[in-house]
Amino acid sequence: MTPDWRLAAGLSVVPGLGQLYNRQPRKAVFFLLATVLTLGPAVLLIMFGEQVGHGLIDRRAFTLFLLLAFVSVLVFLVLFVLGLFFWASAAADARRTALTLREGGEGEAARVWFFRL
Numbered sequence: 001m002t003p004d005w006r007l008a009a010g011l012s013v014v015p016g017l018g019q020l021y022n023r024q025p026r027k028a029v030f031f032l033l034a035t036v037l038t039l040g041p042a043v044l045l046i047m048f049g050e051q052v053g054h055g056l057i058d059r060r061a062f063t064l065f066l067l068l069a070f071v072s073v074l075v076f077l078v079l080f081v082l083g084l085f086f087w088a089s090a091a092a093d094a095r096r097t098a099l100t101l102r103e104g105g106e107g108e109a110a111r112v113w114f115f116r117l
Helices: 005-011 017-020 025-058 060-104
Strands: none
Touching: 005 017, 005 060, 017 025, 017 060, 025 060
């Protein structure tokens, strides 16, 4: 059975499912963990940062609040963009691997393909 590249890319809505469809469980675990471990902390940072920020405003520590807000926004953006990169890379890898497997390139399919702009 040769994998369909459209289905492999479509399954990557959930990072790693496209790799499982291509029978590459290690890649699937890598892309799932990479996405979850970047997007998850980004969301948690915003949730907990809001609580800390309200506490700092209540104590009238405005300078510390602004510094913490600036740093947390920068960290959030880095984590969020990195998570989206891994998510897009999972779809790009699933598509390219399915095309490679369809053409018979078994050795080439083991390579991890990252998303490029």
